[in-house]
Amino acid sequence: MPDAPQPAPAPQKKSAGRDLGAAIGVGLGLGVVIVASLFIVKAVFVGVIAVAVVVGLWELTSRLQERKDIKAPLVPLAVGGAAMVVAGYVRDAEGAWVAMALTTLAVLVWRMTQPPEGYLKDVTAGVFAAFYVPFLATFVAMMLTADDGPYRVLTFLILTVVSDTGAYAVGWRFGRNKLAPRISPGKTREGLFGAIAFAMVAGALCTQFLIDDGVWWQGLVIGLAVAASATLGDLGESMIKRDLGIKDMGTLLPGHGGIMDRLDSLLPTAPVVWLLLVLFVGSA
Template identity: 40%
Template sequence: MKQRIITGVVAGAGFLLFLVLGGFYYTALILLLAAVAYFEYTRMNGQPQIRLITLLGYLSTLYIAFPWEEYPEWKALSYESTAWLALFLMFAVTVISKNKVTIDQIALVLLGALYIGTGFHYMIATLLGTNGLYWTLLLFVCVVASDTGAYFTGRAFGKRPLWPTISPKKTVEGALGGIAVSIVAALCFSLYAPSLLFWGSAIGLGLAIAVVGQMGDLIQSAYKRIRNIKDTGAILPGHGGVLDRCDSWLIVFPFVHLLSLIPQ
């Protein structure tokens, strides 16, 4: 627990610094995290790093994650075009390799690129939007509040397993505690800037972030269980890898944008 808290405080402070600096610094950090997360994903799935199909996966992940909307003069491919081109190139590799690279392998590689690239892209896009620092902080704080609330509520009052076949230690009581703390966090942001976030909307947003964030956590728990691993990496002592720490973020940020729960 002590190591987990120390790592969380140090990593959190460093991340907050990059977030406040914004611009190039924040974008560079997020792209680096995306690359590390994709490395963890491919390693977890037994995908060799020195391989054309894996290289295409890295390029696709970073291309999707990059904030091309900030550079319209570069005429970047749309999200749909990028996904299709990546798919085409990966299918081409199966033909050129005479099925040494299988369709199952390219499915895993492309899935990882879309999952990781999209999630990190919206972390950058949120900061670049109107009142970006406010909304980015709100999302991160609510996710952390949900995780922390669920952990301590579960330890203190947890009795009924939430989803034992996926994550045996999570409880219904913990999940509800996480939702409550996330709503309180969102209400604090509403009190700070009521012109940006009405209290009723804050309750709905806090609820959505907690529920979707916990689903993101369960999604990662599910595929780690399939691969029979505890953590995706060890870069963050006490927390595991980047994917372990960012599992909720990767789902929450695209969710609130695509459903227009925050201003674009």
Template identity: 50%
Template sequence: MTREAAGAAEDQPEPVEPAVPAVPAVPAVPAASAAPAASRAGRNVPLSIAVSLALGAAVLVSLLTVRQIFVGVVAAAVAVGSYELATALRRASDIRVTIWPVLVGGQAMVWLSWPFGRNGLLAAFVLTVLACMVWRFAGGIDGYLRDLSASVLTAAYVPLLASFAAMLVVVEDGVARVLCFLVLVVCSDTGGFAAGVLFGKHPMAKVISPKKSWEGFAGSMVAGIVAGILSLTLLLDGQWWQGALFGAALVCTATIGDLVESLIKRDLKIKDMGHLLPAHGGVMDRLDSLLPAAVVSWLLLRLFVPH
């Protein structure tokens, strides 16, 4: 190549690559559109309400038709709740509840409380404890005290407390008594839920139940006292102050029951006791506030409105 040709080649501009048209950026999809954000309630609220209404309808039908059906509803809840608690204990901590004595004894507690009252309930509970002691012999020495303690706890926590709900319906005005009990617990839960979601800022027991707030407890107390006054005066011809005390006592008891079950689940490191009820968890997750409240209802209604 001649010097002139080389110089001409150097003077030529370098080829320019064709520009690639810019691709417009795809806007990021908000996280909320990929999956619905969790509500402050932590549950599917519409589904939770639907399940609650279905359960309430079943209880009302049993009360307004044949009262013995309500005892059957209690007995079924006791069986499922006892099994859920025993299963949770075994899966989380390898604690082996003597399930058959607890299940059979639990049914005996509920059904014997109808004709024989407290005597039938106490006799069935004592026999259940004895049966648990003997049944566990087959498991040997290792873990005997641990398993026996859990078995007695299960028998006392679920069927023993639930039997007081069955005893509420035994007397002539038993349907009204059960309705007072259930209305109070439902109003306490609803008032606490609404106030907690709307105004909850100060945790009541942060380690045990982070979502439970003092504002929610105040909502439960207001709803419970109003419901207590209305239910006792309208359904049982009680005094307004009796209804107020009844409502306040049941709100406190139901809250304690809720915290106790939350503490058990925290200890076992589980979210729910079971998965039978959509958006609720297990049956035990619905019985937590009802079980201790049934005992207090039975005691206070016998005191305020003797039969």
């Protein structure tokens, strides 16, 4: 007898790849803490940035040591990174650059207390970590110094989150063409267009209604720039994680990974938003 026809396999639903419920819960919790500290006392929010920087540095240096045997010195990075954020808030860009230089010097000297083997790779990784995490985060503290500083930071956070959300939603639903398959197979060109569209609309609304003297068309430019910088930041950390052979930088945030997995698009976006806002409406 001929074989009975086999039923066609049921179509599989696309998966988000993470615990979506945990991710939403953690995201909302972080959002409440951030917004509350941002609008109650500016100095408290600066402390939140410093804590995030220190934890991010710990995750990054730990993964470098575990996977590549690169021993970037954490102590001078953590102390210098926190000082960098505070210096940016108190003394603006000048303070941030001075703190960055002193942190670099501290990394070079601290590593001298250990054997010379691997010195160059360790201090190179240390200087990279100092620039990548605390120095870029300093631009968030610098945004805060303006009269409408909390709203500038809120705009920066909203646009970055909206860009990521737009990329995820549109890419998950309509994504067909890979954006950078060797770096991040999940990213699609359709997702990038979603990020641009979502961020530009949010940018126009935020700039018009939240930023002093802001105009909607400026928000379109800022939103476009945010979509580009957030995407590049995400791809940049994906490159680092692929080189290290890991999926996440940590496990501190259920559904998200580590702190660095949430900072990947925020860090490179901070100087972009800071600069465009200064150019459009000034720094006061």
